[in-house]
Amino acid sequence: MPATLRCIAIDDEPIALDVINAHAGKVPFLYLRRTFVNAIEALAYLKTEPVELIFLDINMPDLTGLDFAQVVGNKSLVIFTTAYPEYALQGFELSALDYLLKPVAFGRFLQAANKAFERLAGSDKKSPYVFVKDGYDWVRINLDELLYVESEGNYLTFQEIGKKTLTRMTIGEAVDMLPADEFMRIHKSYIVALNRIEKIERHQLTIGKVQVPLSGSYRDELLERVK
Structure with missing residues (x-):
C-alpha cells in the first residue's frame, strides 16, 4: 500500500482551505503539498507536480470544479468539497471518489481519505x-x-x-x-x-x-x- 498520498486542495474561500489543511494534518498518510484559491494556477502546478488526490471545490469563478475535474480526467483522484448538495450527481458522473458537504467534519474527511488510500492500493478490500x-x-x-x-x-x-x-x-x-x-x-x-x-x-x-x-x-x- 502507498505510504503517503500526495494531494492538493482547491477552493476560492481561504477559510475552507484552512479546514482542509487542518484535517489533512491529522491524517498520517496524507501529504498536502499545496492549496490554491485559483483553479487555473492549480492546473499549471499539476503539469509539473502530479499528485494522487485533489480536494476540489465546485462553485468557483473562472473555472468550476466540475470543469476542472473534466480537464484532469483520471490522472488524479478527486474528492469534491462543496456547500451545494445539488451538484452531487454531476460529481459522481465525473467518477469523483467522494463528495463532502461543507462544513466538512473530520470523521467524514477521514472516511474519504481512507477510501482514497484503499483505491490507490489497487485493492477492493477495506483497510484493516x-x-x-x-x-x-x-x-x-x-x-x-x-x-x-x-x-x-x-x-x-x-x-x-x-x-x-x-x-x-x-x-x-x-x-x-x-x-x-x-x-x-x-x-x-x-x-x-x-x-x-x-x-x-x-x-x-x-x-x-x-x-x-x-x-x-x-x-x-x-x-x-x-x-
Missing part, C-alpha cells in the same frame, strides 16, 4: 485499520480486534481486545469512519462490531464479558443485520 488521535499521538485501531466504541461526553473509547484508546471525537464521526457493513450504532453512546456479538437481549447485548445497552430504536435493524 484506522488511526485516531490520543493526546499528541496517533494510535492505530485494528478493525478486526475492535469490539465496541463507547461515547463519554466529548470523548470516545475504542475498545479492542486487550487495549483501549481514548480520543476526542463525536460518535457520529466514528459512525462515518467505521465500515458500515461491519459496525453498527446500537445506542446513543455505543457502536459495536457485529461479528463480536455473542448474545442479544431485549435491552442489552453481550460482547465478550461486557454487557452493552441496546436502544429499542436500533433493535429491529440489529436483528435484521445479524440474521
Whole structure:
C-alpha cells in the first residue's frame, strides 16, 4: 500500500482551505503539498507536480470544479468539497471518489481519505485499520480486534481486545469512519462490531464479558443485520 498520498486542495474561500489543511494534518498518510484559491494556477502546478488526490471545490469563478475535474480526467483522484448538495450527481458522473458537504467534519474527511488510500492500493478490500488521535499521538485501531466504541461526553473509547484508546471525537464521526457493513450504532453512546456479538437481549447485548445497552430504536435493524 502507498505510504503517503500526495494531494492538493482547491477552493476560492481561504477559510475552507484552512479546514482542509487542518484535517489533512491529522491524517498520517496524507501529504498536502499545496492549496490554491485559483483553479487555473492549480492546473499549471499539476503539469509539473502530479499528485494522487485533489480536494476540489465546485462553485468557483473562472473555472468550476466540475470543469476542472473534466480537464484532469483520471490522472488524479478527486474528492469534491462543496456547500451545494445539488451538484452531487454531476460529481459522481465525473467518477469523483467522494463528495463532502461543507462544513466538512473530520470523521467524514477521514472516511474519504481512507477510501482514497484503499483505491490507490489497487485493492477492493477495506483497510484493516484506522488511526485516531490520543493526546499528541496517533494510535492505530485494528478493525478486526475492535469490539465496541463507547461515547463519554466529548470523548470516545475504542475498545479492542486487550487495549483501549481514548480520543476526542463525536460518535457520529466514528459512525462515518467505521465500515458500515461491519459496525453498527446500537445506542446513543455505543457502536459495536457485529461479528463480536455473542448474545442479544431485549435491552442489552453481550460482547465478550461486557454487557452493552441496546436502544429499542436500533433493535429491529440489529436483528435484521445479524440474521
